[in-house]
Amino acid sequence: MMATLFFLLFLLLGLYLALRPLWGPKDPFPEPPRREELLRELSVLQEEVGALEGEEKKLALARMVELERALEGWRPPEPRAFNPLPVALALGVALLLGVGLWRYTLPRLPGETTVTQRAEARELRALSQKAKRTGAVEDLLAWGRRAYELQVYEEAAEAYLEVLKKDPKNVEAVRRVGILLFMGGRLEEAQMFLEIAQHADPKAAEGWLFLGNLYFQKGQMPEAIAAWERYLEVGGEARERVEGLIAMARAQAQGGRDGKSVFQARCALCHGAQGEGGLGPKLQGNPILKAPEAVREIVLKGRGQMPPVPLGEEELKALLDYLAGL
Numbered sequence: 001m002m003a004t005l006f007f008l009l010f011l012l013l014g015l016y017l018a019l020r021p022l023w024g025p026k027d028p029f030p031e032p033p034r035r036e037e038l039l040r041e042l043s044v045l046q047e048e049v050g051a052l053e054g055e056e057k058k059l060a061l062a063r064m065v066e067l068e069r070a071l072e073g074w075r076p077p078e079p080r081a082f083n084p085l086p087v088a089l090a091l092g093v094a095l096l097l098g099v100g101l102w103r104y105t106l107p108r109l110p111g112e113t114t115v116t117q118r119a120e121a122r123e124l125r126a127l128s129q130k131a132k133r134t135g136a137v138e139d140l141l142a143w144g145r146r147a148y149e150l151q152v153y154e155e156a157a158e159a160y161l162e163v164l165k166k167d168p169k170n171v172e173a174v175r176r177v178g179i180l181l182f183m184g185g186r187l188e189e190a191q192m193f194l195e196i197a198q199h200a201d202p203k204a205a206e207g208w209l210f211l212g213n214l215y216f217q218k219g220q221m222p223e224a225i226a227a228w229e230r231y232l233e234v235g236g237e238a239r240e241r242v243e244g245l246i247a248m249a250r251a252q253a254q255g256g257r258d259g260k261s262v263f264q265a266r267c268a269l270c271h272g273a274q275g276e277g278g279l280g281p282k283l284q285g286n287p288i289l290k291a292p293e294a295v296r297e298i299v300l301k302g303r304g305q306m307p308p309v310p311l312g313e314e315e316l317k318a319l320l321d322y323l324a325g326l
Contacts, residue, residue, distance in 0.1 A: 035071065042067040120150055131159060137167050144176065153180055171201045179210045185307030190214055198230075205236035216245070216269060217307060221253035245269060259322025262315045270306070275326045280306060284326050292320050 042064060049060045127146055131139040144159030157180045163173040178193030194211045198204065212227035228242050228249070236242060252265035264273065270280035277283070288294055296316065302308035311319065 038067050038071055042071070124150060124152065124155070128155065128159075131162070135162075135166070137163055137170065140166070141170075141172065144173070148176060153183065156180060169200075171197050171204070175201070175204060175207045179206070182210055182214050182307065183305050185302040187214060187218060187307065191218075202230070203234050205231050205234045208234065209236060209238070209242065212242075212245070213269060216249060217266070217309060219265075219310070221249045221265075224249050225253075244273070248273075259318035259320075262311070262319040263322050266309050266311065266319070275323075283323065286326075289323050289326060292324065295320060295323060 045060050045064050045067070049057060049064065052060055124143075124146055127139070127143040131143040140159050140163045144156050144163065147153070147155035147159060156176065160173040160176045160180070163170050164177065167173070174193050175197035178190045178197055181187075181190035181193060184190075191211075191214055194207055194214065198207045198211060201207070208227050208231035212224045212231060215221075215224035215227055225246050228246050231242055232239060248264050248268060252261060263275075267275075267280075267283075270278055271283050272278045275283035283289065288298075298306065299309050299311065299316065299319070
């Protein structure tokens with residue numbers, strides 16, 4: 001953002017320097033008042049002075065001198081020669097700045113976003129090219145892991161699916177495909193992949209975390225609690241957060257159906273306990289909450305990385321009423 005502002009500043013400065021000579025300073029000899037009238041009078045006297053004699057001729061000549069003196073400071077401004085040097089200099093500076101910004105700051109490579117830096121995108125492209133060239137499982141895994149870390153999920157899915165074509169029993173690929181399916185809102189398929197992966201590798205904390213999230217989204221609170229407890233047992237790092245989720249799921253399992261309970265059970269996981277934001281956007285003060293039909297559509301059908309949330313009409317109405325008060 002700062003680089004773009006500096007570029008615009010220098011561009012405007014260059015244009016100013018280029019156009020300034022065209023404006024030029026004001027003429028140092030401004031037109032005298034009534035110049036046209038004085039010129040006409042002088043012209044008439046010049047025509048008539050030859051026919052005058054004596055005192056009248058002296059007076060006419062004196063008036064002519066007076067008029068010429070009054071008009072002496074004025075002369076038509078000479079046309080200014082165009083100087084191409086400032087224009088060329090300004091355009092050259094703007095061109096150099098543009099090339100520099102394009103080369104070092106603007107995203108251009110596949111996978112490069114506002115999150116990934118240019119070096120990371122270059123690294124990801126190199127891993128992708130190598131994996132596609134060799135087709136080796138270890139190269140595909142390296143590509144998939146880096147894409148997943150950089151949140152370039154389309155490439156991560158492509159890499160892990162290629163791994164499964166060559167090694168259908170690769171547990172990491174099965175687990176990551178399940179997670180990506182969950183992010184895409186395909187809960188049934190995601191559940192199948194994650195359950196297979198956790199059965200094969202029960203010490204993978206990441207799998208238990210997302211499996212718990214999946215059960216939670218489906219309203220299966222006992223299963224969600226059990227999955228999150230396994231996450232804590234195998235040493236998952238987000239202990240405090242998951243303990244809060246377990247408490248939330250236990251409260252929901254008691255059957256609360258008011259709007260706050262529905263929110264805590266289905267939304268707080270991503271949007272925060274008070275709607276303050278987290279994995280999902282902040283809901284407190286979010287203007288979209290003023291359009292309940294739009295919120296209903298997003299909840300039931302999902303949007304972006306948010307999967308659809310299956311709610312009954314009673315739960316949905318309670319949730320919308322609660323969200324309207326955030």
